[in-house]
Amino acid sequence: MSKTVRLGAGMAFWGDSVRPAITMVERGEIDYLCCDHLAELTMSILSKQLDRSPEYGYTRDILDLLRGALAACAEKGVKVITNAGGANPRACAAKIAELARELGLPGVRIAVVTGDDLRPQIDDLMAGGVTFANMDTGAELATVRSRLTHAAAYTGCEGIVEALEGGADIVVCGRVTDIALYLGPLRYEFGWRADDWERLGMATAVAHAIECGGQATGGLLAGGWWETPGLEELGYPIAEVADDGTAVITKTPGTGGRVDVASVSEQMVYEILDPGEYLTADVTADFTGIRLEEAGPDRVRITGATGRPAPATLKVNMGYRNGFIGEVTFTYTWPHAMAKARRGIEFLEKRLARAGFTADDTHVEFIGRTSMWNGRVRVPDDPDLPEVVVRYAARCADRTEAGKIFTESVPLYNNGPAGVGGIGTRPPLKELFAIWPCLVPREHVTQSVEMVEA
Template identity: 75%
Template sequence: MKTVRLGAGMAFWGDSVLPAVQMVERGEIDYLCCDHLAELTMSILSKQRSRNPEYGYTRDVLDLLRLSIRQCVTNGVKVITDAGGANPRACAERVAELCKDLGLTGVRIAVVTGDDISGDIDRLMAQGVSFTNMDTGEPLSSVRDRLTHANVYTGADGIVTALEQGADIVICGRVTDIALYLGPLRHEFGWAADDWERLGMATVVAHAIECGGQATGGLYDGGWWKTPGLENLGYPIADVSEDGTAVITKTPGSGGRVDIGTVSEQLVYEILDPANYLTADVTADFSGVRLTEVGPDQVRITGGTGRARPDTLKVNMGYRAGFIGEVQFTYTWPDAYAKARRGIEFLENRLDRAGFKSDDVQIEYVGRNSMWGDRVAEPDPADDDLLELVVRYAARCPDETEARKVFTESVPLYNNGPAGVGGIGTRPPLKELFSLWPCLIPREHVTAAVDILEV
């Protein structure tokens, strides 16, 4: 019986490329599926593209392909990636140059577009698409002049078309993470675009492996201490059957583990209602999922299903939302807590005097309550043996000038504030803030387009 082996090569921009390289070398995979885009990666990539029209994709894909594309061609492994980000065409052109540099010929590189609607917003609004914020109900006009990008989470159609046209490497923009896996499966098995049961089952499989090492022992709360080889974690491979069920395993000879525990933890990662997992391709139902250990590092996954896909697609829009100004400083024994309190007061008074404006401020003691806030008691003022206390002060500010004040007004803590302070930064750690504008678009407005570049 035919199976298709899908490897989860990358889980985010900046993830290690070695697990993918090893998987191509010895994982006997048919497809290497790589996700490089987190929720607001598109804001960063759009900003890069606006500065240089040749940029706007995640350049780690070139590092990955430099080390693996020759082997992919030799082993017949096809690569599906969303590394195109805000500029899939530029990404594909660089990949084509890389293939030429490596002396490869006959490589077909597909560019899948259609997700970027940033230039069509006026036309779409005239046609009745409101882009109202689905969480707050606010109209788009409240952030319109600050938008960084607008991309639709598109489904697998473009990937299927690209593979039908013989693509060896498929470079997409903002397709869903799930589409990177459903595309090759629809192509290989000939599933109809409305085969909801199989697509739903395969979506559960894709969800289990799409975050790479988190399915194979990374972040494993149930047994991190007995998981070998985290430094050389093998990324997950799904051996998918025609009915959409799969056996999940990992690259042979790699670190980590695949068992019911590791896969269960990942199945519950970043989901809402498990019976209604909305994607561009299908509404998947995880509620009946079952796992069986069928061999060493082999888990069979069954019991997922699906129903008709939603009529609307989610739009990933981001907007510039100011800057975060942030500092950290450490007070020591004796009287670490009292000193820290006085240091914070010093900073707040100086910021007031500087006319500081912020929308919100967060003060944490790192090592004490920075994870769980006021659920954790403040240090005991009577504890005269507290050796050190790290203060983190962060403020959300309307602009860069205000955010910079957090730094400039904290520097005098070095020689004007309470005694016993260390570790004040010497450089302003400014972070531009992008916020998400979650909204929907009826799917009839969105069509994938596919171009092929041949080396």
């Protein structure tokens, strides 16, 4: 009988519910629990936390998950692969080791995979000819260099493979790709070479099918969402992967949601850009030949993907401080709610002008009317509209300018049109972080693996 490896998608983002992962360990008969916690914004937040304290910089929900699942993982032999390490994987691993001791599981072996943080190398690399030019605009990094908060390369699965070969029960990574969390266990279990492009490409399609958790099991389903049972107890996806990289996608038994061609199809076209050239750190995958077939209740077989050599460059997600956001929200009631709302914005903008207000960008939305579509649709002007919620926001260079927005909006309470409410108390100013996407030749990025004994 051919070998099958069961990979469970435990988390899809920082803040995701930990209950589906715990339930999956208890009922899913999985071999690996793969947990993705990171996004571009997440890395900015974690880097900001690390600046405040060397004990922070990782997603602390991994501790909530393992508090509920680690004992069962140890009993069942389930290994955990996670990028919860974020900007500080060593601190994350230390906290997991502390939790393991607290739970009476001192034999747990934890590996830390590093190498994605390029901050110490940036200036040397630039001196050596790496431009780090913005992929979207072509701008030079020098324009934001002094404001950088982090520089994390999207690394592949080689460190995860090494950690598993070293006997790790839990692998804590920084900014590895979402796909690497799944390819690592498969390369280790099946002994695939790093250049086995066909299998890696097929397995990348499988990983992509489940990496976003509940999106593959009926969450966010556009077609027939009203027929999806038990969204409140949505089960997360499991991939039963064969040696050739093909798989059957299913979910935790006894949970809500659905796994069918519709749910898996919608996830397959999510964030892939060119399906014939899906770039990852480990392989360039080709999804154009994918076939999805029903293989039983809540079971979909996925075949037909392939792969080509990995790109010569790795994407780098840099973040930089980009000013502050000031904002205010207020509501006008019937009659003439929309007309009052427009006059309220005019009032605010004139007062801001008198106060010498400057901003890099401003935004006005009428929530429930144009908050999603902005200026792409005509703003309704219904005299019978019972209420309109208005939001005015601006991106400013400093706190002082951003703070003027609330200050100049407060007089609306008794100087503007009648029927206003909801301005409330002064909201905290939000510091804005922007993303600088760029590339680095992959030979400049090397992963390292350290073992930690709980």
